[in-house]
Amino acid sequence: MNIKFNYLLICSLISMLLLACDDEDEKLQPFSANFSNTEIGFSSEESEKTVDIVFSRTTTVAGVVNITINAGSLTYGEDNDFYTSPAAENGSLQLSFESGVSHVSFTIHKGTSLNIAENVSISFELQESGDLFQIGANKQITAEFSENFVASSGTATLDAGGAEFPVVAFFDISKNKQTRVGKYSWDLGFYTGAENYVTVNNTANIMARPLDKTDLNNVTAEDTVGFANVMTVGFTGTSEGAFWIDDHTGDLSATAFGEIATSSDQAKVFIVKRDGEGRSWKKVRVFASSSGYTIEYADISSDSFETVEVSKDEAFNFNYFDLDNGEVNVAPTKDSWDFMYSSYAVRYSMGGSATPYGFNDYIIINRNNTEVAMVMTENLSFEDLDLSDAEELEYNSNINVIGSDWRSTFGGAAVFDDRFFVIKDSQDNYFKVDFTKMTSESGERGYTSLKFKLLD
Incomplete structure (x- = not known):
């Protein structure tokens, strides 16, 4: 009887000791730390961003995360280009954390003197911390500041x-800053706002004259007889031709293309006259689509045509189109x-x-x-x-x-x-x-x- 009791007692003590060792191992087992992202960006309007360092498991002890800062061409300080909360010292940031947390954070702020003529990046890098935690794959994050120079x-x-x-x-x-583009590099501009408008390139004397037809394949050279005599810009221009260019005040309801049809069967064919060496006249139809516009176009004598969908990119006033080369970059972004x-x-x-x-x-x-x-x-x-x-x-x-x-x-x-x-x-x-x-x-x-x- 006593032998059996002693045996049970010894087994219980061994089990308790093993559990205690497991608890101690759990407390000492390293966890990993990662930045939640590898890149963040500041627009010219944003003044601060919060950065998270996430842990692979909830912490069981308190500790410190050390981060080094590579400021590049920028200067640290509230009255300079950027600073952090909590504050950094000598290019190093220390973040304390308690037991029972799954992440720790800091904030990057724009300084009052930040004024840059081009986008500039700085970086933050996690540093090893002995046996407390390991560095994961996302050990560095880059913060890019957009130009705000005036x-x-x-x-x-x-x-x-x-x-x-x-x-x-x-x-x-x-x-x-000046951006230069060839004036013959585009023919039409597709408005990116809520309404649907198409402009012609007034800088290159583009003209667009409507026909009473809705099928490009039914338009031939015979439909344009005599057009060359009246589709002109200058002293030989006609009063009728004034409506074949866009209104120069910028009134989008008074463009050469006028109101854009909402369906294919309503869209009229336009004869687009183009100046410039090697630039043939075109026949064109445009109507609204779910994403923006559908354009059909071809040489006047062609018995087939191309169809292209033009989506609206609201970063620009217009998306530009060259009837030889398709969509092209012309004006800078509207801001x-x-x-x-x-x-x-x-x-x-x-x-x-x-x-x-x-x-x-x-x-x-x-x-x-x-x-x-x-x-x-x-x-x-x-x-x-x-x-x-x-x-x-x-x-x-x-x-x-x-x-x-x-x-x-x-x-x-x-x-x-x-x-x-x-x-x-x-x-x-x-x-x-x-x-x-x-x-x-x-x-x-x-x-x-x-x-x-x-x-x-």
Whole structure:
């Protein structure tokens, strides 16, 4: 009896000892730590981001996670480019955690002096912590800050490629940055807003004339007899032709294509006339689709046609289409430019009905929340105008608000010296802009100089 009791007692003690060892092993067993993501991004509007380090299991002891910071070209500090909560010291961040938690976090903040002209990245890396935990696969996270640089002042020369104006120059004042594209690189623009509109490329004298037909295969060269005599831009233009280009004020309800059909059987065929070497005329149909637009197009004499779906990318005002090469990149994103400089066809009245007429040295503003006011120097000088003055001005958002009103070609090409402009951009920055020269040093048109200053 005693032998059996002792045996049972010994077994119980052994079991308790083994369980105690298992508990101790559990407490000492390392766990892994990972960043929950490997990349995060700050837009120009965002001021802070929270970063999580997740554990593979709930902690059974308290400890510290050490993180090193690679700041790259940025400077740490609340009054500098970026800082963290909790605060880092000497490029190292320490995060304490308690027992019974599954993650630990810190926050990255933009500093008050962050002002960058291009995207910049910094990184954070987990460091080994002895036997307490192991580093998992996501040991590093990269934080990218989007450019937020705003130029306080500057000068620029808009480059349209010379007297023939083969180039369209898009200008972003806040970055003092110019983007140049060939003016014959696109034919049609598909509006990305809630409504459905199609524009023609007025910089390249594109015209679109409707036919009373809805089937491309039923359109032949016979349907365009005599069109070459009237589908012209310039002194030979006709009053009827004024409706075959887009309205130069930017009114999308007054484009050459007009109201876009909501179904295929309603969409009329348009004859699209294109200037430029080797650019044939086309027959085109456009109608709305579930994702944006459907376009059918072909050479006028072709007995077959291509069909393409064009989706709406809301980062741009328009998605652009070349009838030879399909969708193409033209204008920068709608938040990344303020006005464009090139040639432009307008509905122009010379004492009678409006006709299509092409202007060189023409300026169109961005339709994305951009506004302009013209200031006469007899009322206020460029040097004296300040932000309070600018806020009291009357602004216009028609895309042709600058147009040709900044220069004269009578008696030689020259800018007007009795006026300047104030531009309010889509980020609510106010810039005063003065066009200072209309030609290159050699006197060639297509190279316009300006100066600007941020009002703050």
